[in-house]
Amino acid sequence: MKVLTVNGSPHLHGCTDRALQEFEKTLVACGIEIERVNVGNKDIRGCIACNYCREHGRCVFNDLVNETAPKFAQADGIIVGTPTYYAGSNGQLLSFLDRLFYSTAKTVNKTMKIGAAVVSSRRGGSTSAFDEINKYFTISAMPIVSSTYWNEVHGFVAEDVEKDLEGLQTMRNLARNMAFMIKAFKAQQDKEGLPEQEHTSFTSFMDKA
Structure with missing residues (x-):
């Protein structure tokens, strides 16, 4: 069992890395493998809605997105x-x-993959960033892991996060909860398979009725 960690x-x-380190260390202790992808220091352009991926199963821009897709799968x-x-x-x-989730719509079955968001901030604004990330999961039939507080740490530099004992505690609890969910979902999937997902209806209002 493996979890992909993405540092944005x-x-x-920095602070985000320190939060993820605490999460990763605890997750490994729970018997889950990890693989890290660093994104925030890369030159990643936005989606241009060309739909190349719909025909070819990968993004038209051959960069970290296409490298990460099989790891995500x-x-x-x-x-x-x-x-x-x-x-x-x-x-x-x-x-x-945007590009990872959209370009893998047909190539990566995201149903019941476990998702979690972690945010860091100096002081405020973190909950809206938290919501922003979680929306990628909720549109993809991916259950979201919760912890004992919102999944966040506070600090201006990584050393500050060391003083955020509750934040680090939240990361450890998050990892334990994620490991539990992965193991439970894996056992149920082995027993009965994944739940059926319907995709026949698409609300577009193009009939002008």
Whole structure:
């Protein structure tokens, strides 16, 4: 069992990384493998809605998105970490997620993959960034992992996060909850398979009725 961790911060050893480290360490102790992808320091352009991926099964821009897609396919869960900018997520990260989720619509079955968002902020704005990431999961039939507080840490630099004992505690509890969900869902999937997902209706109002 494996979880893909995505660091959306351009600071590879900053606050977001420190939160993810605490999560990863605990997850490994629970018997789950991890693989890390760093996004925030990469040049990731946004989706241009060309629908190349619908025909070819991959994004027209051959960058980190296409490199990550098979890792996403193999993972039982994904955790996405972001710093908070103007009460939102890192721009490169959002471009990455837009293209990753859209370009894998037909190639990666996301049903019942476990998703989690982690945010870091100096002081405020983190909950809206938290909501922003979670929406990728809720549109994809992916259950969201919760913890004992919102999944966030506070600090301006990584050393500050060391003082956020509740934030680090939240990361550890999040990891334990995610490991539990992955194992429980895997057992149920082995027993009965994945739940059926209907895709026959598409509300577009194009009939002008």
